[in-house]
Amino acid sequence: xxxxxxxxxxxxxxxxxxxxxxxxxxxxxxxxxxxxxxxxxxxxxxxxxxxxxxxxxxxxxxxxxxxxxxxxxxxxxxxxxxxxxxxxxxxxxxxxxxxxxxxxxxxxxxxxxxxxxxxxxxxxxxxxxxxxxxxxxxxxxxxxxxxxxxxxxxxxxxxxxxxxxxxxxxxxxxxxxxxxxxxxxxxxxxxxxxxxxxxxxxxxxxxxxxxxxxxxxxxxxxxxxxx
Amino acid sequence: xxxxxxxxxxxxxxxxxxxxxxxxxxxxxxxxxxxxxxxxxxxxxxxxxxxxxxxxxxxxxxxxxxxxxxxxxxxxxxxxxxxxxxxxxxxxxxxxxxxxxxxxxxxxxxxxxxxxxxxxxxxxxxxxxxxxxxxxxxxxxxxxxxxxxxxxxxxxxxxxxxxxxxxxxxxxxxxxxxxxxxxxxxxxxxxxxxxxxxxxxxxxxxxxxxxxxxxxxxxxxxxxxxxxxxxxxxxxxxxxxxxxxxxxxxxxxxxxxxxxxxxxxxxxxxxxxxxxxxxxxxxxxxxxxxxxxxxxxxxxxxxxxxxxxxxxxxxxxxxxxxxxxxxxxxxxxxxxxxxxxxxxxxxxxxxxxxxxxxxxxxxxxxxxxxxxxxxxxxxxxxxxxxxxxxxx
Numbered sequence: 001x002x003x004x005x006x007x008x009x010x011x012x013x014x015x016x017x018x019x020x021x022x023x024x025x026x027x028x029x030x031x032x033x034x035x036x037x038x039x040x041x042x043x044x045x046x047x048x049x050x051x052x053x054x055x056x057x058x059x060x061x062x063x064x065x066x067x068x069x070x071x072x073x074x075x076x077x078x079x080x081x082x083x084x085x086x087x088x089x090x091x092x093x094x095x096x097x098x099x100x101x102x103x104x105x106x107x108x109x110x111x112x113x114x115x116x117x118x119x120x121x122x123x124x125x126x127x128x129x130x131x132x133x134x135x136x137x138x139x140x141x142x143x144x145x146x147x148x149x150x151x152x153x154x155x156x157x158x159x160x161x162x163x164x165x166x167x168x169x170x171x172x173x174x175x176x177x178x179x180x181x182x183x184x185x186x187x188x189x190x191x192x193x194x195x196x197x198x199x200x201x202x203x204x205x206x207x208x209x210x211x212x213x214x215x216x217x218x219x220x221x222x223x224x225x226x227x
Numbered sequence: 228x229x230x231x232x233x234x235x236x237x238x239x240x241x242x243x244x245x246x247x248x249x250x251x252x253x254x255x256x257x258x259x260x261x262x263x264x265x266x267x268x269x270x271x272x273x274x275x276x277x278x279x280x281x282x283x284x285x286x287x288x289x290x291x292x293x294x295x296x297x298x299x300x301x302x303x304x305x306x307x308x309x310x311x312x313x314x315x316x317x318x319x320x321x322x323x324x325x326x327x328x329x330x331x332x333x334x335x336x337x338x339x340x341x342x343x344x345x346x347x348x349x350x351x352x353x354x355x356x357x358x359x360x361x362x363x364x365x366x367x368x369x370x371x372x373x374x375x376x377x378x379x380x381x382x383x384x385x386x387x388x389x390x391x392x393x394x395x396x397x398x399x400x401x402x403x404x405x406x407x408x409x410x411x412x413x414x415x416x417x418x419x420x421x422x423x424x425x426x427x428x429x430x431x432x433x434x435x436x437x438x439x440x441x442x443x444x445x446x447x448x449x450x451x452x453x454x455x456x457x458x459x460x461x462x463x464x465x466x467x468x469x470x471x472x473x474x475x476x477x478x479x480x481x482x483x484x485x486x487x488x489x490x491x492x493x494x495x496x497x498x499x500x501x502x503x504x505x506x507x508x509x510x511x512x513x514x515x516x517x518x519x520x521x522x523x524x525x526x527x528x529x530x531x532x533x534x535x536x537x538x539x540x541x542x543x544x545x546x547x548x549x550x551x552x553x554x555x556x557x558x559x560x561x562x563x564x565x566x567x568x569x570x571x572x573x574x575x576x577x578x579x580x581x582x583x584x585x586x587x588x589x590x591x592x593x594x595x596x597x598x599x600x601x602x603x604x605x606x607x608x609x610x611x612x613x614x615x616x617x618x619x
Binding site (some may be wrong): 049052054055074075078079081082087089093095097098102105106107108109110111116117152153155156 | 233236239240516517520521524525526528530612616
């Protein structure tokens with residue numbers, strides 16, 4: 001599903017040249033559930049952004065669902081991202097003045113989906129928030145807000161779900177709930193990649209990739225029998 | 228969910244700022260609307276007023292004829308006069324159907340100044356629509372009152388209640404009784420505010436014996452007007468203007484005045500537009516993270532552009548609409564306002580609501596809105612999603 005070959009990303013910060021990713025190569029099969037861990041500044045978010053087509057590599061290759069993406073034009077990237085990829089962020093990033101339902105409908109509005117309301121309602125039920133459809137973010141707990149964000153990420157039925165530190169702002173109990181939700185989603189067929197600091201929760205996933213200083217230093221798949 | 232709901236969500240988040248932005252545009256649009264509507268009303272009113280003079284040509288003593296007409300219309304004392312025998316000379320000219328002499332002055336009654344006009348029965352040929360209750364003045368001291376004057380006197384004076392009563396007025400330092408022998412039915416022109424008497428009475432009271440101020444002339448054939456004017460001006464010390472010329476001059480003056488004001492208002496609108504641009508730019512800065520988010524969840528650059536562009540446009544459109552609304556109110560009050568500043572005004576209301584004024588006062592702000600929102604919307608669309616998301 002995701003094929004990365006010798007991928008590097010370098011950017012400028014003022015006078016400095018920062019090498020965020022250096023010759024990264026890895027493969028992700030469809031339907032995998034994996035964690036990307038590493039210290040701050042190791043490049044994990046950069047990797048996620050490139051996989052999510054929000055950023056382009058400086059060199060190297062990346063293909064998603066067979067389609068080469070390293071030189072994708074902005075418009076093509078927009079369309080591919082809209083239809084294939086869902087994002088969950090650490091800071092939740094819901095629109096504060098819109099209800100849960102409206103927030104989940106938003107990506108469908110951009111995609112021009114006429115059945116937005118029904119699909120959004122279904123998604124919110126799926127993440128267990130059927131009773132919160134018309135609530136504003138200010139009326140929900142952190143965990144509930146992140147669930148809405150997950151529902152929103154699923155709005156356009158993506159094949160890949162990317163989560164960047166989704167539990168960073170949540171307590172441990174809620175964090176576990178969110179990870180379980182992600183697991184459910186993965187079991188329904190979506191490829192899920194989670195960037196996280198939480199090594200404990202990461203260990204519960206079937207595969208963990210460790211990044212440091214822009215390089216992959218470990219890629220551990222748990223034995224199917226050991227899971 | 229549609230474009231409107233999202234745009235409305237954006238506007239209502241910053242109610243005060245949106246309101247102030249709209250207010251700036253509204254003020255400019257109000258002024259624009261009033262300017263256009265009042266100008267149209269003024270021109271139409273002036274035209275009607277001048278037509279109600281009944282004459283096509285007015286002969287006055289040499290000087291500035293426009294000044295003469297202006298003073299006539301406001302009911303003041305005109306500086307120069309013509310000898311009375313000029314009337315006969317004019318009457319004899321080939322194309323002249325009627326030559327009616329007029330003497331203009333004023334008298335004091337009930338602590339107010341009132342226009343006094345001395346005429347002969349020849350004037351009736353010019354003002355064919357006049358209907359007089361009672362009769363036309365024939366003897367010395369007899370007057371016909373315009374309908375508004377008559378009503379005012381009947382209400383406020385003790386001595387005057389109707390035809391047959393007298394009013395004791397002050398003219399040129401003397402106190403004189405004037406007998407009201409007729410009342411003019413409402414004409415909808417300045418005539419309703421005037422008092423008419425015989426030529427001799429006016430000449431005597433105003434110390435203009437043997438003189439006339441103007442001669443109102445009706446021609447037989449309108450095509451012959453230029454030739455007739457030449458003939459009239461061949462008479463020494465006489466100047467003639469056509470009513471059409473006067474109207475044309477007034478139109479030019481109004482146009483010049485309007486053009487100047489228009490420029491000022493355009494400047495005001497540009498300033499309003501800059502305000503809108505500022506508001507929109509601030510909105511883009513504040514919502515940078517949100518824009519990054521929207522791009523991450525599938526919004527294209529065009530969709531982001533459309534969102535912010537629509538928001539700015541909506542602010543200007545509603546500003547223009549409110550401006551037209553408030554402008555309608557100020558236009559209807561326009562007479563009151565204008566009369567303070569403009570000396571020559573038609574009778575009746577100058578305030579007229581026109582769709583043209585609505586169109587201009589909405590379209591100009593929208594035009595300004597388009598220009599001023601373009602840059603902020605383009606900026607929003609061009610934001611790099613990752614950097615945007617990193618924004619605080």
